[in-house]
Amino acid sequence: MDIWQILEISATDDEKEIRRAYAKQLKKYRPDTHPKEYQQLREAFEKAKEIVSNQEHYYAEFVFKDENHSEAAPLDEHTGYQEVSFSHWLTNQSIAEESLTTTSVVEAVYTQDEINTVASLIVENERKGKTALSLLWSHVLEYGNLQLFSQFNKDFAKALSQQQGLMESTVECVSELLDWRLNEYNSDSRIPVFIQEGLQKQLRNTEVARAWRDCEIEASHPHSISAFTMRFLISESTDIKWWMRLVPGLLDLLMKQYKQITHNYPELTDRINPSVAAFFSQPRTYFEVYQLFLLVFWGSQFCLLSHSENIDNRALVTVAVIFVFYLFLSDALLFFFVNKNKDTAGAIFLLLDFLFSIMVLIGIYAFIMSVIVDIVNIKIKGGDNQVGTIMFSGMFLLIIIWQIAPKTKGIPKLRLPGITVSRILAFPWIFIKWFNSWWIALTWGLLIYIILELTLFGALLKISEVINHGLW
Structure with a gap:
């Protein structure tokens, strides 16, 4: 098959006819759907141009001379064509035909369907789409002008912004x-701002859709706590059961997943289980892993000391009772009273909690100071060195309490002593979490268990002495 059969025209030396034939065939044989036919069409087009002995520029300039004036009509600075008034068009059909022919050739350089096809292909298969875009862009560069180059970039960017699944890469x-240069300050000179915003919006839609797919993949795992909570989170109308509050760490993991999704992808909030959003919209109390650990840790110690x-x-x-209150009940009671009456019951509870916590902190400080005095066998009536040792020990304890005290902003000042006591009593859990290895944590945990057992025993002995001496 020769080149004229491929172009479906008779042999000619008219380059415009060759170009029109090529543009017509290009609509049927696109590089993404018919790569072999497109390559043959391209080669035939190149050979046909070589045959033409007198090659002319694709966008030929023409000179229009007015019948009443000998001057040529000026060129338009934007289009590159001569300014031809409507009256001139009526009186000179040849000029009108030339202008229309030029416009039709410009429009035939690429079509919107070609742009949409290549934009869709590059999203589905980046390698093949890049090849198709390179061929189309080379064609536009060869037969277009500056104005057409700019329009092509805008058209392709707009088509790309409408493709679902668009990725940053x-x-x-x-x-x-x-050469869009989207990261440069003046990138809007190549791609308008509203089209860039469309691209960013489509990228965000892809990111959100991918996040939801990740949630579905995680929920599909058969044996996993995180998979169970994720299935519950993305379900439509499953209510939170009462037994879920008793499973250590279950609701804590559910809240963590809920906050992570709603914070990173607010667009998914409406797709999340509405009962979860309603549950976490109000302050709730539930059993966590650290509470189970502390219950077993301190419960076993009190059981052993009860036989003394x-x-x-x-x-x-x-x-x-003090341990149970600060480790398990203080937050629950605060939520209860605040929800009942913010102005009265909540304020009274905060005040009582503040005063009682101050007394407990003073008691802890006094007990530790007495232990230090007993260890070094210091008497209060001793010299200045003994007093200095006690003062130094006291400052050391105050620094420890200062480090334990919460630094979080937004906590009412009256709650700081209570939270400090809670953190002191939760020291075994905090200490265990310092270690990355469970074997090391278990070894040191046993040592801490023995030390705290002796410490608690000494504290109960001193309190018993106070009670037995009639000071209670």
Whole structure:
């Protein structure tokens, strides 16, 4: 098959006819759908141009001379064509035909369907789409002008912004190929701002869709706590069951996933289980892993010390109630009173909690100071060195309490002593979390268990002495 059969025209030396035939065939044989036919069409077009002995520029300039004036009509600075008034067009059909022919050839350089096809292909298959875009862009560069170059970039960017599944790497690939320079300050001179915003919006849609797919993939795992909570999170109308509050760490993991999704992808908020959003919209209390650990840790110690004859049962019960209050009940009671009446019950609870926590901190400080005095066998009536040692020990304890005290902004000042006591009693869990290895944590945990057992025993003995001496 010769080149004229491929172009479906008779042999000619009219370059305009050759170009029109090529543009017509290009609509049927696109590089993405018919790569072989497109290559043959391209080669035939190049050979046909070589045959033409007198090659002329694609956009030929023409000179229009008015019948009443000998001067040529001026060229338009934007289009490159001569300014031809409508009256001139009526009186000179040849000029009108030339102008219309030129316009039709310009429009035939590329079509909107070609742009949409290549934009869709580059999103689906970046390698093949890049090849197709390179061929189309080379064709526009060869037969277009500056105005057409700018319009092509805008048209392709707009088509790309409408493609679902658009990725950042695809935009960077196209930007590099077409020299968009989107990261530069004056990038709007090449691609208008509203089209750039469309690209960013489509990229965000892709990111959100991918995040939701990741949630569905995680929820599909058969045996995993995180998969269970994720299935619950993305379900439509499953209510939170009462037993879920008793499973250590379950609701804590669910809240973590909920906050992560709603914070990073607010667009997915409406797709999340509405019962989860309603549940976490109000302050709630539930059982966590650290609470289970502390319950077993301190519960076993109180059970062992309850068999000691030297410890008064009243002292044991009192200290146990203080531990339970600060580790498990203080936050729950605060939420309860605040929800009941923010102006009265909540304020009264905060005030009582503040005063009682101050007393507990003073008691802890006094006990630790007495232990230090007993260890070094210091008497208060000693010399200045003994007093200095006690003062130094006291400052050291104050620094420890200062480090334990919460630094979070937004916490009411009246709650700071109570939170400090809670953190002191939760020290075993905080200490265990310092270690990355469970074997090391277990070894040091046993040592801490023995030390705190002796410490608690000494504290209960002193409280028992106070009670037995009638000071209670």
